[in-house]
Amino acid sequence: MSPSAVTAAIYCRISKDRAGGGLGVARQEQDCREIAASLGWDISRVYVDNDISAYSGKPRPSYRELLEAMRAGHVQAVIAWHTDRLHRSPLELEEYIDISEKGGITTQTVKAGELDLSTPSGRAVARTLGAWARYESEHKSERGKRKQLQLATAGKFTGGPIPYGWEMVGKVPVIVEGDAVEIRKAVNSIIAGASIGSIVRDLNARGVLTRRGQVWTSTSVRNLVMRPTNAGLSSYHGEILGASVFPPIVSEDQWRTASAIVKDPSRRSAFDSKVKHLLAGMLRCGTCGGAMKTSSRMQGTSSRTTSHYYKCITRGDGHSFQTAAPVEDLVSKVTVAHLENQQSQGKMSFPDDEAKLAKLRTEALTLRGRLDESANSFADGIITAKQLETITTRVREQLDKTTASMSALGHGSPLPPPNVANIRDWWAAVGIERQRAIIDSIMAIYVDPIRKSAPRTFDPERIRIEWKTA
Numbered sequence: 450m451s452p453s454a455v456t457a458a459i460y461c462r463i464s465k466d467r468a469g470g471g472l473g474v475a476r477q478e479q480d481c482r483e484i485a486a487s488l489g490w491d492i493s494r495v496y497v498d499n500d501i502s503a504y505s506g507k508p509r510p511s512y513r514e515l516l517e518a519m520r521a522g523h524v525q526a527v528i529a530w531h532t533d534r535l536h537r538s539p540l541e542l543e544e545y546i547d548i549s550e551k552g553g554i555t556t557q558t559v560k561a562g563e564l565d566l567s568t569p570s571g572r573a574v575a576r577t578l579g580a581w582a583r584y585e586s587e588h589k590s591e592r593g594k595r596k597q598l599q600l601a602t603a604g605k606f607t608g609g610p611i612p613y614g615w616e617m618v619g620k621v622p623v624i625v626e627g628d629a630v631e632i633r634k635a636v637n638s639i640i641a642g643a644s645i646g647s648i649v650r651d652l653n654a655r656g657v658l659t660r661r662g663q664v665w666t667s668t669s670v671r672n673l674v675m676r677p678t679n680a681g682l683s684s685y686h687g688e689i690l691g692a693s694v695f696p697p698i699v700s701e702d703q704w705r706t707a708s709a710i711v712k713d714p715s716r717r718s719a720f721d722s723k724v725k726h727l728l729a730g731m732l733r734c735g736t737c738g739g740a741m742k743t744s745s746r747m748q749g750t751s752s753r754t755t756s757h758y759y760k761c762i763t764r765g766d767g768h769s770f771q772t773a774a775p776v777e778d779l780v781s782k783v784t785v786a787h788l789e790n791q792q793s794q795g796k797m798s799f800p801d802d803e804a805k806l807a808k809l810r811t812e813a814l815t816l817r818g819r820l821d822e823s824a825n826s827f828a829d830g831i832i833t834a835k836q837l838e839t840i841t842t843r844v845r846e847q848l849d850k851t852t853a854s855m856s857a858l859g860h861g862s863p864l865p866p867p868n869v870a871n872i873r874d875w876w877a878a879v880g881i882e883r884q885r886a887i888i889d890s891i892m893a894i895y896v897d898p899i900r901k902s903a904p905r906t907f908d909p910e911r912i913r914i915e916w917k918t919a
Contacts (some may be wrong), residue, residue, distance in 0.1 A: 456553075457526040460515055462498040462534045477530040480559045484528055488557070493524065519548045526555040532564065539784050604692065610616040613660040614698055623697045629698045631657055635674055636699050638878055639707040645670050647880030674711055678902050680704035702813060708856050726757060727777045727881060733891055734761035734769040735897035735913060739768060759896070770898040775907040776896065781876070783914065784888055788865060789872045809855045816848045864890070890919055 459481040463473035474497050485492055496511040512535075518524045527549075533755035535556075536542045549556060556564040606622065614632050615622040635648050647665050652665045659669055677684040681697030682704075684690060699707075728870050732741040741759040759776070820841060827837040864887060869875045876884065888894075895913040 455488070455490040455525045456493050456523070457485055457528055457557075458493055458518060458524045459485070459495045460512065460527060460529045460535060461495065462512070467737075477534065477559075480530055484557055484559055485709060490526060490528075492520070513585065516544070516548060518552055519552055524552075526557060528557045529559075530557050531560040536582055543895070548797075551886050561700075610660060612695070613673065614678065614679070615695055624696055624698060632673065632679055632698050635670060635705045636679065637704055639710050639777055640703065643878055644880035644882055645674075645711070645877040647878055651878045670710055675708045677704065683717070701817075702855070705813070705852050709852050725881075726836060727757075727884060728759065728771060728780060728888070728894065729885075730774075731757050731885070731894060732771070732776070733768075733893065733895045734763065735895045735911070736768050737761065737840075738895075739763050739764050741771070741896065743773070767898055769898045771911075772907070776912060778913075779909055779912060780888060780892075780894060783885070784884075784891070785873055785876050787891065788876070788887070792869075792872060805854075809851055813851045813855065816844050819844050820848075868918060893917065 455485075461474040461477040461481070463477070478495055482492065496507040496515045498511045515524070515527070519527070527535075536545060548554070549596055558564065574888050606617075611617055614625060615626040617623070631652065635652075638648055639645075648670050649665045649667055652670070659664070659665060663669075673679075677689055678693055679693060680701040680703070681693050681700050682689050682691070682701065683693035702739070726743045729743050730740060732843055733739065734741055741761050743757060743759055745755050745757045747755060756775040758771060759773060760770045823832065823837055823840040823844070827831045827834065832840075865872060865875050865879075867896050893915040895915070897911040897913065899908075899911070
């Protein structure tokens with residue numbers, strides 16, 4: 450490095466790197482290096498923020514590092530492809546001007562030339578360029594939003610990743626049956642009373658990945674279940690606009706019922722409970738009838754595994770103690786066998802609920818038809834915008850009540866619905882909250898104490914079940 454040479458840094462940024470190869474920033478760097486060579490400047494470092502918009506407000510790590518290097522005096526000049534690569538926010542620009550002015554730092558751009566931030570006229574030019582860059586970003590954003598709304602209103606694909614459950618064949622969305630099976634299973638599980646957590650565990654245990662190849666989380670499953678596209682509906686910012694070009698995977702009634710269940714705040718607070726053990730608060734001591742509490746202890750010196758157990762809250766000899774795993778496994782098997790027997794005898798059907806549900810579905814379809822009819826009447830000039838608003842508000846209130854009633858019938862009983870094909874699979878996927886509710890509704894469980902001479906192995910005979918139902 451020449452003793453008199455200017456020490457410069459290059460900053461490159463591109464908002465969207467769709468190919469993921471960084472080619473945009475590579476081209477910017479090449480142009481900036483040519484400028485440095487023509488000026489005889491030495492490049493100390495290249496700072497790159499790839500696939501990050503300056504307008505979005507998201508943190509730009511490399512940009513912040515550049516500012517720190519400028520503050521520390523490590524940089525005498527900055528080269529960028531254009532000023533809008535550096536900043537599109539007035540606040541960012543003022544910070545940059547302040548640091549440049551204090552450090553006597555020159556800014557050189559490929560497209561806009563030199564910015565002399567040490568003079569009032571140079572700062573005015575920088576601010577003017579920044580204002581126009583901000584305007585262009587906001588204008589571009591508005592154009593994009595209008596385009597998305599236009600596409601969504603027409604039921605067309607608005608861009609971005611193809612939703613899980615479909616693929617594009619010649620620009621036409623086609624259902625991917627393997628993914629569709631998972632969507633239907635998740636929606637039906639929610640309607641049947643499963644928790645989102647249990648669906649997450651089931652998907653990840655079977656190695657099913659998201660569209661991006663990631664493991665499922667509670668947020669991604671929640672978004673999947675509530676997605677209007679599942680029912681062949683087009684939406685924009687949460688508002689249903691009409692039919693979508695994406696073919697439906699579940700019925701609109703199924704989607705609305707599952708969405709209402711997931712959004713129900715009382716359900717969410719119930720499922721967020723801290724209960725982690727299947728029989729917590731339900732096991733009773735066979736000696737005194739008192740509740741057995743859960744506890745744990747460490748086992749082994751090397752593995753340091755945790756063992757969970759239930760014990761009677763009454764101190765002294767003759768009261769019950771039981772390791773958790775074997776009694777939970779036994780009660781689960783007994784419960785599943787009982788439910789299978791009830792199902793085979795037709796004792797788990799809910800004809801009254803099914804009739805009510807069918808009536809509510811018809812009512813919901815009628816109300817949605819009224820919404821469509823009123824929208825068409827407004828489009829044809831038969832009613833005014835005020836009349837349309839009044840009709841929509843009233844019908845929406847009725848539709849919300851109907852949907853809530855459908856949701857209540859869909860998960861009001863802890864028992865499995867009559868159309869469950871496999872009780873064992875349903876039990877495994879339904880989640881601990883529903884399992885506990887079922888166990889508590891059909892049986893009382895007593896644990897007899899271990900006799901002093903008995904071997905220290907699990908004895909199923911010590912578990913006494915008293916049925917609450919026939």
